[in-house]
Each structure stands twice: as structure tokens, then as C-alpha cells.
Amino acid sequence: MIRLRLEQRAATPAWFYVALPVAAMLATLLLCAGLVVLAGGDVIEAYGTLFLSPVASRFALVETAVKAAPLIFTGLAVAIAFRAKFWNIGGEGQLLMGAMAAAFIGGREGLPAVSLIPLMILAGALAGGIWALVPALLRTRYKVDEVVVSLLLNFIVFYGMMALLDGVWKDPLSGYPDSPDIREEAGFPILLPRTRLHLGVGLALIAAPLVFVLMRKTVLGFAIRAVGENAQAAAYAGFSTARVTMATALLSGAMAGLAGVGEVAGLHYQVMAGISPGYGYTGIVIAMLAGLNPLGVVPAAFFFAIVITGAEAMSRATGIPVYLSDVIQGTALITMLIALLFTRYRLRLKGVGHG
């Protein structure tokens, strides 16, 4: 009798980190093809539209990049936090905090025009970071599980935001629960004329390598990884787990906050209910797909930007529900998690009786 067993692997070959996400994505698409068939669709046509329409023209490519910007930021937020095994599932709420801070600053008439954009970026990062500090503080001070707190905070900030938008912060001109538009000078500059490619996309592309360097080459990055790999050993080496956790939360929340800044300053020029269709949660999938590597977050974010925008085109063309994109995200997270097993284990065929 031959049986399969998992054996510990000494070292992970570098190419695994590219091959595994690709394999996981192929498995995901194969599994989700079943749903396409179930919905009465043609798999080739559905996937063809889904993956080609977001890259088929210059205009579509720009739109995909615009969609990828917040996803890069929320992906980085999770990549940083999960490295320290700080389970920050609150990216969604931190994004909303960043968006609100940016919209608030961007609407202030008293501020000099040139200071608006830097202040919005700063305030948004700070607001997201501070919001992420709440679960970090509760974890380090009161041993409260940060998963539940960060999740509950998403609901709290959403309802809080809607209370403001429905009340004191409502745009008197539109009559909808939206905030008033930010000032003209507060909008991010457009990088490519006559498109929506805004500064936020550039910032996201710069942020990824910066976070990579921070995680690999600085003491803080080392501390974050050390705490994540072995908190006891890190404490033994002189790192304060509590302080490292707070720094991780601040940094992670700041990234998610920046996602919100970009959406306000570059795209919507205001805050409204639908400002984030779950970018915070998609960030988790993206970070896992990237193997928590900040550089890997960029292609992973582009992949999901394609899936999200492409699913709309596919739905219009074939009638398959647009929510296929949500199923793909959930399946991708699970298949990638399984695929990551192969970085630690190898499959061995064994004849029983020999070992």
C-alpha cells in the first residue's frame, strides 16, 4: 500500500514564491469555472471577458491601475500586520478613517492651498494608524483578541461615518448622505492627461518598495518579523513585544488609511457610503497571495483589480452574477493558504512498511 505523507522541508526554493500563487490562482479559476457552468455561461467567454476587458485598451488599463491603488495599500497593510502575527482584519475601517480625515482636511477653506495635499496624506495615514492602535492597545493591555476588535471596529466606523454623512457633515447641495466636495486644490494631480490616473496610483507604486526596504533593511522591520516568527525569542533579544505590536499596528493602519486618502483625493473628491466596496477585506487575500512580501503585493493587487473590474464587464456581457469576483477572492485565499503548505512541507509517496 502506498500512502501520501507530508515531510518537513529544510529550505524553500525561491521560485516557489512565484509558482505557488500562480498554481493557486489556476486552481481557483478551475474551481470557479464550475460556477460559471452552473450559471449557464461559457467558461472561455466568461473568463475571456473577465481577464481581457480590463487590459484591452489604454483606457481600461488606466482604470485597472486606478482600482489597484487602494488594493496595493490595503494589501501592504495586511502584509505588514500579518508578518508580526498581528491579525489586523480592520483594514476596511482604517481605510474609512483615512478617507474621512482626507475629506475633512481637503474641505478646510482656511488652509493654504499648497499645504492641502501633504496634510491630507499625513492626516489620512495618522487617522488609519490611530484606528489600528485601538485593537493593538486592547491586545497588549487587556489581552483582547485583535481579530474580533478590529472587525467590530469596521462596523463602528462605518455607522459613525454614516451618522456624520446623514447629519452634520451632509452635503447641503446634493441632499444625499455624502460629504461636501473637497477644494479644487486638494484633488490629487492627474498623471496622464485626460484619464483618471491620479497621484495616488503613483504613491501606491512607491509605497510597496519602501515598505519592502523597511521590512528587510531596518531595525523596525527586523523587530516586526522577529515578533511574528517567535515572540518569546524576540523578547529575549530585547524587543518589547508590546511596543513592536503598536508600531506594527500604526504602520499597518497608516497604509490602509492611505488607501482611503487616494480614493477621496484622487477619485471621488468626497466621502460617501460606497467609498470602499470591501477593499480592506480584499487586502487580506492580496497579502496572502503575495506571501506577505510587499513587492508581491503589487502584482497581486493588479490581479484582483482585474478580477473586480472584469467581473462587471463579464456580468454585463454574459449575465453571470458579478459576485463571481467575491467567490474568486474567497477561493483564492483558501487555495493560497493550502499552497503555502508546500513552502514548509513536501509530498512524499511512501510504501507502508518501509518507513
Place this chain on the structure above:
Amino acid sequence: MDDIWGQIFQVGFFAALLRIATPLILASLGEMFAERAGVLNLGIEGIMLLAAMTGFSTAYFTGSLWLGLAAAMATGMVMGALMGLLTVSLGLSQHVSGIGVTLLCTGFAFFFYRLIFGQPGVPPSIEAFATVKVPLLSDIPLIGPVLFDQFALVYIALLAVPVAAFVLFRTPWGLSLRAVGESPRAADSAGVNVALTRYQALILGGAFMGAAGAFLSMAQFNAFTFGVISGRGWVCIALVVFGQWSPWKCAAGALIFAAIDTLQLRLQASNVIDVPYQVFLMLPFVLTIVAMAAVSRNARAPAALLTPFRKEER
């Protein structure tokens, strides 16, 4: 003000409180079973949502509410088994697996609802569960209408609490379950099948979560909406901590939470306090966090929670 409180604390208040507590009791019992066996099931939010959808759809097409409930529970059991595959058989991170299951179930719920019902102007609805009057007992003043004129599922949830406590603390299987969550190595030496027991706990827990989801779309409301769960699953994770992994205390926590939720709903409706209604919606979540902060430092979770068990590794 006296007048307002008089209006709020009527018989209807306590009857509504029990209804709001029911899904929380069911789902937190489900989560408690999983965690007692050593597995944190963060799939709870998604499982409840998907079960609310499958239960509703089954009832819609078969006309049988009880078949709908069965479908919802079966959904929960399948997803509990999936959680077992990921965290027990493969030993993957319980945190990330749970989030994955929630995302997957959420996607499934949205996808299939849209596939089955399309985008109708008026959302499809069913004839939801009606209340069942217990003969004689429902005639008792005050207590009767609160306790004995409720949905069948309310009775089931209330009965489930002592049953769960009995199973957990007084049966051999309950002992194995707790042993597996506290010290899988010792349980294994004693001849308990750790993996099997964890699967059983996750599947049983899933059935409870499924029933909770079904209650929301088939008793409390008569339709499925995308926001039908809106954080209740996460609240149940907190309730299990607050309830110190005890069925009685979990149920007590659910009742306290439901009291606050019922109160905020009544205050919202009474229009006496002039704040946006979202502030009221926020309140239960804020209090949940405060409650967790108050109890977590002294909470003693099952010792093997979050740790996978591999027989061959020492």
C-alpha cells in the same frame, strides 16, 4: 422621561429581546463547541449568511420552513467540515482559514442569491415562521406572552443551552471534546481520536450557526438581504469569550447583548433622543468591545485553541 421608559419596558420589549437573543444563543453555542475542541471558527459570519440564504431559498421553493431550516443546518455542517479540512487535516492557520471561509461563504451567498432570484424590484419573501402558543402557559400574565408565545426556534434555542451544557460536561463525548481542546496529546494517549473529535465539534457547531442564520431570514425577517447578518457572527465570537466558554454564560451574554440591542431599537423608534439612528446601531458593537476588554485579561481559553495537532510530530 418616566413615560418613555414605561413605553419601552413593556411585555413586547421582553418578547423582542428573546427573539433578538435567539440567533446569538444558537451561533455562540456553535462557536463554543468548536473552540472547546481547540478550533477558532472565524467562518461564523459567512456561514450564518450562507445558511440564511440556502434556508430561505429552500423554504421559498419547497414551501416548507422546516426543510429550509434543515438546508441551513446542512450548509453550516458542510462549511464546518471545510473548516475542519483546513485547520484539522491540513493544520493551517485558524485565523486565515476562518477569514477565508467567511469570504467564500459570503461570495457564495451573494452569487447564488443573484443567480436564483435575479434582481427583482421587490425582494422575494416567504411566509415566515409563526409564533407557537404553548397551551395554558401562554395565558400566564406577563410571563406567558414573553416566554410561551414565541417562534419554535426560540424554544429550541432556550432548550439547547441546558442540553449543550449536559453534553459538554456530563457525557463521555463532551469529556473527549474538552480534552481535545485542552490537551490533545494527553487525549490522544487516552485513545481519543483528536482529529475526528475536532471535526465533529466543527460540524455540530456549523449546524448551530446554520440554524442561527435560518432564524434571521425565516423567523425574525421573512426575506434574505445581503446585510441580514451584519456583524452578528463576530459578536458571537466575542460572546464566547465573554461567556468563558460556558453554555450558560454564553447564553447570558447573548441575553445581555440582546437587551442592549432591543433597547437601542426602541430608542431609535421612539425619537426621543435626537441623534442619527446610526449612533444607536453602533452602540452594541462599542459595548461588545468594552465587555471584551473587561473580561479578557482573566479569560482562560481552551489551552490548545489555535494549535493544530499532528500525531506523528513530537
